[in-house]
Each structure stands twice: as C-alpha cells, then as structure tokens.
Amino acid sequence: MAKKSSSGGFLGGISEARKMEIIGILVMSLGGLIGLSILSYSASDYTLIQSLSTESLFSIDRGPALRIQNGLGVIGAYLSHFFVYKLFGYVSLIIPIVIFFYGWFIFRNREIYQLLWPTAYAIWSMVLISTILGWFNTEYDWYSSVWSGEAGIGTARILQNITGIGSIVILAVFLVTTLLALLDRDLQATVDRVKGWTTDIKSSFNNWQEDRQRKKETKKKEKENEAQQEKVRQHQEAEQRMRQQSNSVNNTERSVQEKTSTPEPEPREKERSIDEIVEQSQQQDRERMRRQQEQVKSLDQRPRADIEKKKVAEEEDDDVDISVYVGEGDEQADERELDKQNQDKAKEVPRVKYKFPTIDLLDSPPNEGNEVDLEEIKENKRIILDKLKRHKIEIRSINAIVGPTVTLYELDPAPDVKISKIESYANDLKMATAAKGLRIMAPIPGRSAVGIEVPNGKRETVYLKSVLNTKKFVESDYELPIAFGKTIENDVFMVDLSLMPHLLIAGATGSGKTVGINTIITCLLYKCHPDDLKFVLIDPKKIELSLFQKIETQFLATIPGADEPIVTDTSRAQETLESLTKEMDERYDLLKDGMVRDIRAYNKKFDNGELDEEEGHRHLPYIVVIIDELADLMMTAGKQIEEPIARLAQLARAVGIHLVVATQRPSVNVVTGTIKANFPARLAYQVASKVDSRTILDTGGADQLIGNGDMLFTNGGGMTRIQNAFVSTEEVEKITDFIGNQRGYNNKYELPVINEESSSGDIPDPLEDIDELFESAAKIIVLHQQGSVSLLQRKLKIGYNRAGRIIDQLFNAGVVGPYQGSTARDVLVEDEEELEELLDELDEFER
Numbered sequence: 001m002a003k004k005s006s007s008g009g010f011l012g013g014i015s016e017a018r019k020m021e022i023i024g025i026l027v028m029s030l031g032g033l034i035g036l037s038i039l040s041y042s043a044s045d046y047t048l049i050q051s052l053s054t055e056s057l058f059s060i061d062r063g064p065a066l067r068i069q070n071g072l073g074v075i076g077a078y079l080s081h082f083f084v085y086k087l088f089g090y091v092s093l094i095i096p097i098v099i100f101f102y103g104w105f106i107f108r109n110r111e112i113y114q115l116l117w118p119t120a121y122a123i124w125s126m127v128l129i130s131t132i133l134g135w136f137n138t139e140y141d142w143y144s145s146v147w148s149g150e151a152g153i154g155t156a157r158i159l160q161n162i163t164g165i166g167s168i169v170i171l172a173v174f175l176v177t178t179l180l181a182l183l184d185r186d187l188q189a190t191v192d193r194v195k196g197w198t199t200d201i202k203s204s205f206n207n208w209q210e211d212r213q214r215k216k217e218t219k220k221k222e223k224e225n226e227a228q229q230e231k232v233r234q235h236q237e238a239e240q241r242m243r244q245q246s247n248s249v250n251n252t253e254r255s256v257q258e259k260t261s262t263p264e265p266e267p268r269e270k271e272r273s274i275d276e277i278v279e280q281s282q283q284q285d286r287e288r289m290r291r292q293q294e295q296v297k298s299l300d301q302r303p304r305a306d307i308e309k310k311k312v313a314e315e316e317d318d319d320v321d322i323s324v325y326v327g328e329g330d331e332q333a334d335e336r337e338l339d340k341q342n343q344d345k346a347k348e349v350p351r352v353k354y355k356f357p358t359i360d361l362l363d364s365p366p367n368e369g370n371e372v373d374l375e376e377i378k379e380n381k382r383i384i385l386d387k388l389k390r391h392k393i394e395i396r397s398i399n400a401i402v403g404p405t406v407t408l409y410e411l412d413p414a415p416d417v418k419i420s421k422i423e424s425y426a427n428d429l430k431m432a433t434a435a436k437g438l439r440i441m442a443p444i445p446g447r448s449a450v451g452i453e454v455p456n457g458k459r460e461t462v463y464l465k466s467v468l469n470t471k472k473f474v475e476s477d478y479e480l481p482i483a484f485g486k487t488i489e490n491d492v493f494m495v496d497l498s499l500m501p502h503l504l505i506a507g508a509t510g511s512g513k514t515v516g517i518n519t520i521i522t523c524l525l526y527k528c529h530p531d532d533l534k535f536v537l538i539d540p541k542k543i544e545l546s547l548f549q550k551i552e553t554q555f556l557a558t559i560p561g562a563d564e565p566i567v568t569d570t571s572r573a574q575e576t577l578e579s580l581t582k583e584m585d586e587r588y589d590l591l592k593d594g595m596v597r598d599i600r601a602y603n604k605k606f607d608n609g610e611l612d613e614e615e616g617h618r619h620l621p622y623i624v625v626i627i628d629e630l631a632d633l634m635m636t637a638g639k640q641i642e643e644p645i646a647r648l649a650q651l652a653r654a655v656g657i658h659l660v661v662a663t664q665r666p667s668v669n670v671v672t673g674t675i676k677a678n679f680p681a682r683l684a685y686q687v688a689s690k691v692d693s694r695t696i697l698d699t700g701g702a703d704q705l706i707g708n709g710d711m712l713f714t715n716g717g718g719m720t721r722i723q724n725a726f727v728s729t730e731e732v733e734k735i736t737d738f739i740g741n742q743r744g745y746n747n748k749y750e751l752p753v754i755n756e757e758s759s760s761g762d763i764p765d766p767l768e769d770i771d772e773l774f775e776s777a778a779k780i781i782v783l784h785q786q787g788s789v790s791l792l793q794r795k796l797k798i799g800y801n802r803a804g805r806i807i808d809q810l811f812n813a814g815v816v817g818p819y820q821g822s823t824a825r826d827v828l829v830e831d832e833e834e835l836e837e838l839l840d841e842l843d844e845f846e847r
C-alpha cells in the first residue's frame with residue numbers, strides 16, 4: 001500500500017503516489033489543450049477577439065464569441081496566436097507534446113531527468129524546422145507563414161543576412177545531422193530490441209526444456225518415493241506384527257525399544273529431499289570450484305606475450321637476460337556505464353524505488369598505472385644472481401613481473417639444477433635482499449620456473465574505483481561479485497561469493513582486514529539490488545561495521561525486536577545465527593515445495609508467478625552474513641557459536657546464505673577443524689607466524705605478506721597473491737549516505753523468530769508436545785553420557801531447533817541438567833535401567 005503523507009490538511013490524507021498521479025493528469029491535460037488550440041488555429045480568430053468586449057464574454061447570449069473557430073474558444077485563440085503566429089508556426093505543436101510527456105512521466109512516477117535530453121532535442125528540432133520553413137517563406141511569397149511563425153521567419157532572416165544563400169545549405173546540414181542523431185539512437189535501440197527478442201525466445205526454449213527435464217525427474221522421484229513408502233509400510237506392518245507378539249512377553253521393554261526403532265516416514269522423507277538438494281548443490285559447487293581452480297591455474301600459466309613488455313638494458317658483468325613486464329590490467333569501462341546498467345536494473349524492480357550508488361562516489365586514482373623502478377629491479381637481480389652463483393646455481397634468464405605491491409622474479413634455472421635446492425637458500429636470499437615479505441615459490445605452480453616475490457620499494461595503492469570501473473566488473477553476471485583487488489599482473493581478481501560459497505578471512509591487527517570487508521560489502525552494493533541481497537552484520541568489536549547501520553532499511557536483516565541493526569553482543573550473535581539456521585530450514589522447505597534445486601531457480605520460478613504467495617512463497621534475497629572477529633565470539637560462546645556456523649556453512653549454500661567470517665587470531669581453537677572443513681575459500685592478510693599461516697591456508701606464506709591489504713587467496717586449488725583494493729572510510733560513508741538517505745522498504749527484512757526455549761533453557765510443559773524422538777534421544781544421551789544438542793543432531797539426523805527442543809524436554813523430565821553455556825549439560829541418569837524407570841513414571845504421569 002502506498003504510504004500516506006504525514007502532513008495534515010486536505011492533502012494530508014492523499015498518498016504521495018496519488019498526488020503525483022493528479023499532478024500528472026493535470027500536466028497532460030494542459031499539453032492536450034494547448035495541442036488542441038494549435039491544431040485548430042485560425043488566423044481570423046485573433047482579429048475577432050480583439051473586437052470583443054469583456055462584457056460580451058460574460059453575456060448569456062454569447063453572440064460574437066460563437067464565431068471563434070478555435071477548439072478552445074477565446075483562450076485557444078490567444079494561445080494559438082502566440083504559439084502559431086508569434087512563435088514557430090504549427091511546428092510549435094512540439095511544445096504541447098513535450099508538456100504531455102512530462103505529465104506522463106509524473107503520472108507514472110518516473111525520473112523526470114530522463115526527459116532532459118529528449119526535451120533539448122525537441123526544442124532544437126522545433127527551432128531548426130521552423131527556421132527552414134521560415135527560409136522558404138522569405139524566399140517564396142506563396143508560402144504561408146503559419147508553418148514557421150514569426151520566430152521561425154526571424155531566425156531564417158538573420159541567418160540569411162549573415163550567410164546569404166549558403167544559409168539553406170547550413171540548414172540542410174543541420175537537418176541531416178539532427179536526423180542522423182535520431183536515427184542512430186533508434187537504430188541502436190532497434191538492434192538491441194531484436195537481440196533481446198532472440199535471447200528471450202532462446203531462454204524460453206531453454207526454460208521449456210528445463211521444465212520438461214524437471215517434470216521427468218519429478219515423476220521418477222515420485223515413483224521412487226512411492227516404492228520407498230511401500231517398503232516402509234511393509235516394514236511397519238512387519239514390526240507391528242512383531243510388536244503384537246512381543247507385547248505379551250514384555251510390556252515394559254516394548255515401550256522404549258519399539259519407539260526407538262520405528263522408522264518415521266515423514267521426517268525421513270523430508271530429510272532425504274533436503275539431502276538431495278544439498279548433495280546436488282555440493283556437486284555443483286565442486287564443479288564450480290574445479291572451474292575456478294582452472295582459472296587460477298591459467299593465471300599462473302598465462303603466456304607472457306599478452307602483457308606489455310619492456311626490456312632492461314643488459315648488464316655487462318653478467319650474461320643473464322632480464323625482461324621486465326608490466327601487466328596492462330583490465331580494460332576500463334566508460335565512466336557512466338555501471339551507473340547506466342544499474343539504473344536499468346533498478347527499473348526492473350518496481351516494488352521499491354531505489355537508486356544504486358553512483359561510481360563518482362568513489363575517489364579517482366591520482367595517477368594511472370604503477371611506475372617501474374628499473375634501478376631497483378637491476379639491484380634485486382644482481383643480489384639474487386650473486387647469491388645463487390655462490391651456491392653454484394646457474395640461472396639462464398629472468399623475467400620480472402612488476403605488480404602493484406611486489407615484483408615477481410621468475411628464474412629459469414639451467415637444466416641440471418634441482419629446483420628444490422633453491423628453496424633451501426630462501427633464508428639466505430631474504431637476508432641478502434633485506435626484504436621483509438620475500439616469498440619463494442619453487443617451482444611456480446604448473447611451471448618449471450622458480451618464483452621470488454620481492455616487495456616494491458614504492459608500492460601502489462589500488463583504488464577501488466580502478467577495480468570496479470573495469471569492463472570485467474561492470475559486465476560480470478555474477479550473482480554476488482566481489483572484486484578483491486589486483487593480481488601481480490594488474491588483473492582485477494574477481495570471484496562470485498555465491499559459488500565460493502563461504503569465505504574465511506584471517507589477518508593480524510592492522511593488516512587490512514576491515515578495509516577488505518569494506519571492499520567486499522562495497523562491491524556487492526555496487527552490483528546488487530536490495531531486493532536481491534541482505535546483510536547480517538555481526539561485529540563484536542562494535543565499531544568496524546557501524547558505518548553500515550545507515551543502510552538498515554535497504555540492506556540489513558535482523559532478528560525480530562533487535563534494538564540495533566548491527567549485532568554486537570555475543571548472545572545476540574548466537575540468537576541471530578540460530579535464527580539464520582531456521583531461515584535456512586524454512587528456505588529448504590520452500591525449495592522443496594517449489595521443486596527446485598537452488599535459490600536461483602526458485603526465484604526465477606517465483607518471479608514468473610509459478611509459485612503462490614499465499615502458500616508462503618516469496619522472493620528470496622541472498623543473505624551475506626559477515627562476522628568481523630570470530631575470536632571474540634568463540635572465546636565467550638564456543639560451541640554455541642561454532643555449531644550454527646558449521647551448520648550454515650555445511651548446508652546454506654543452496655538457499656543463498658553465505659558466510660564471510662574474519663578473525664585476527666587464526667589459532668586452532670578459533671578456526672576449529674569443523675569451521676575450516678566447511679570453508680574452502682580462505683583469504684589471508686599478513687599474520688604473525690607461520691603457524692597462523694598454516695591454520696588459515698594449510699601452508700606458510702601469509703606470514704611473509706607485508707600488510708596494508710597484501711593478501712593471499714585460495715579456493716582449494718592454487719594460491720593467488722592480490723593487492724586488496726583500498727576503499728576509505730569517507731568513501732564508504734558517502735555510499736552508505738547515498739543509499740541510507742533513500743526511503744527504502746517500509747519493513748526491514750526480519751529473520752524468523754527462534755524458539756526461545758531451545759536456546760535459553762526456558763522450560764516448556766513436560767507433558768505437552770513430547771517429541772516422537774524423545775525416548776530415542778533419552779537413550780542416546782544416557783548411552784553417551786553427554787547432554788549435547790549436536791550429539792542428537794548427528795545421531796537422529798534432525799535440525800538444531802528440534803534437537804534443542806528435545807534437550808529441553810529431557811531437562812524437564814530430569815534426564816539432563818540445566819543449560820550451562822558452551823559446555824554440554826550434565827546427564828542425571830546413570831544407565832538404561834534407571835532411564836526405563838523414569839520413563840515408566842512419566843508414562844503413568846501422562847495417563
């Protein structure tokens with residue numbers, strides 16, 4: 001519903017949208033009436049109205065006024081005299097047409113500034129055409145002045161005075177170029193339209209094929225399901241028979257054992273279908289990861305011929321060639337291209353009026369490209385060769401690739417040199433170059449060369465604008481594109497977060513993590529509409545992400561009743577993560593209901609109107625959860641935080657929930673095995689030690705980085721060194737102001753309410769809604785002597801919330817002790833015998 005205007009009075013009750021519609025109609029009518037008066041212009045009307053007295057206008061007998069031929073009467077006679085006679089003749093018709101269009105734009109609530117260029121074009125055409133017609137009027141008496149008006153004739157005369165007969169040639173040239181400009185625009189538009197049609201036809205054909213395929217698969221699955229259910233039914237019947245037999249033998253035993261072994265067709269089926277979705281999406285992820293790894297590899301193996309090459313003069317005292325390369329980097333896009341694309345994208349979502357941040361909010365780099373210090377390169381070459389010569393290692397040639405932060409020296413050793421030997425002299429080389437951050441790759445992955453990265457004396461800041469304003473970023477069709485920065489070859493390094501699917505970041509304090517997170521968020525803000533993306537920001541340090549509270553109504557998702565848009569305390573963080581797991585479960589149900597495999601297919605189906613809103617279907621935005629400082633959370637809440645993170649990381653990829661988790665302390669008790677196993681994409685800034693580097697990257701290297709956004713990225717395959725793009729706090733502020741000052745959504749995106757009792761230990765009535773798995777759960781807990789939610793999740797293959805609920809019921813029944821934070825609850829029942837007694841008591845109590 002349109003929001004009512006808050007101002008009081010008569011207009012106070014009218015919504016903004018309705019006001020615009022009324023104004024639009026008024027303006028369109030004005031245009032229509034002026035048009036009518038011009039079209040019905042009659043030269044005699046003006047003489048007639050001059051003879052009319054004011055009284056005659058107000059007399060009931062209209063008399064002479066009746067003779068006015070203009071469709072708008074006396075007013076029309078005046079208006080048309082002004083427009084047709086005084087201004088540009090009938091060509092003045094362009095003016096009411098323009099006014100009409102303005103009215104239409106207001107009526108449809110469209111951006112008026114889009115009419116600026118067409119208005120200028122229309123006015124220019126009006127002056128030009130009336131001048132051409134006026135020119136004929138001045139030359140040929142027979143030609144009526146109503147076509148050009150006095151203004152047209154006047155401009156034609158002035159032109160004739162200045163340029164004589166050449167004036168008609170000039171006018172003809174203007175006319176042709178004006179027409180060309182119009183034709184050109186339309187031609188492009190026509191070509192685009194035709195292209196659009198062919199792609200539409202293609203995509204609907206593909207959709208049709210996909211649909212057919214899907215239907216086939218669904219039928220197959222249904223058949224399988226039926227067969228499975230039949231099996232389960234038979235199994236149940238057999239059990240039933242057995243139960244009846246054993247009933248007479250041992251009544252007590254039956255109650256516990258049978259319930260444990262009875263299969264549950266409904267939840268099983270649900271689990272199975274979720275498993276299928278997960279399995280399929282994992283398979284897709286593996287495939288994507290393989291492609292990304294290939295991409296990274298191809299970066300390493302790229303022929304050097306396609307980058308700009310400069311050769312340093314050879315030195316006299318040695319005969320080793322050195323060639324210096326500077327990557328040309330990615331092609332820059334037109335300054336306005338991203339903005340234009342975003343304007344179109346915003347129009348496609350009429351649900352909310354939204355303007356993407358414009359590229360000019362980002363600072364322009366002071367100078368393009370990085371300077372190459374040839375002296376420094378020569379000096380490093382000399383040191384490297386010198387050292388290696390002393391160890392009798394012969395090098396045939398050297399390539400130096402100058403990146404924004406480091407220069408990579410690629411050494412081509414003589415055939416008899418053992419490459420691993422060079423690595424053993426790493427420390428020696430480090431001492432000799434006195435360079436902090438020297439990294440040796442022996443060999444460079446996929447090549448038979450040795451790489452030595454030496455930091456540049458003067459490093460180049462990679463401005464975010466120079467990364468975002470490239471064709472690569474602008475034209476990318478990634479769902480969640482992140483352009484981290486530039487590689488050593490000056491290429492923009494870009495990934496799709498929706499494919500990664502989660503990202504683990506580590507870096508010592510001051511290494512550039514916060515800037516890195518700001519880069520990630522900014523990239524997403526420049527490419528994603530708030531309808532398609534929400535952030536959940538968890539910031540225990542309280543200040544790092546506070547800048548983003550301004551975009552609350554557009555981009556932030558919170559739990560209901562949250563007092564702050566950014567989560568800063570641990571218990572809230574825990575609640576939020578649990579709520580996210582619930583959102584994930586709900587999304588899986590929606591996907592299952594919609595019979596689709598992932599969020600893309602689901603949204604496509606929903607947007608095509610194939611899913612019913614009344615059945616709870618909705619457009620699902622991606623949710624990017626950013627945790628800045630995992631260590632703080634893990635130290636205070638441990639398992640309570642780890643569990644939902646691991647569960648989200650394992651399962652949430654298909655439903656569009658992605659995690660970006662950063663930590664200063666990548667120690668094993670923060671980045672635990674469970675967390676690591678579920679985060680294949682890792683990003684390391686400079687860390688304090690080799691051990692830290694191993695924890696995050698599974699290998700050394702991050703300890704050799706040199707801070708300020710120097711980073712290593714791996715997605716399970718190779719490792720890429722990147723200089724993180726720099727975005728300043730001021731730039732982020734400008735962007736968040738730009739977005740935050742817009743009206744946004746009436747309601748924030750709220751995550752589902754979690755079952756309070758499952759996390760806080762509130763006590764539900766023990767006799768109400770006892771879970772079917774209650775007794776099985778009790779047995780498991782007593783058997784393992786461990787009152788933990790995750791144990792039940794694993795053993796019973798159920799969700800976190802359900803497991804939590806059962807634990808609370810077990811607490812009420814006296815099987816486990818109270819909630820004790822990060823450690824598991826105490827088990828109060830010693831063995832199965834005691835448990836059976838307790839359950840019997842409970843049975844009696846129920847009766």
Ligand SMILES: Nc1ncnc2c1ncn2[C@@H]1O[C@H](COP(=O)(O)OP(=O)(O)OP(=O)(O)O)[C@@H](O)[C@H]1O
Nearest residue numbers: 508509510511512513514515516708709724725726
């Ligand atoms: N990509 C970059 N390019 C240039 N300078 C950078 C870059 N990233 C960070 N810096 C510099 O390093 C400083 C520290 O960065 P940042 O605040 O991101 O570190 P941090 O790892 O978040 O530290 P902490 O954990 O203490 O908050 C910045 O103020 C900036 O001057």
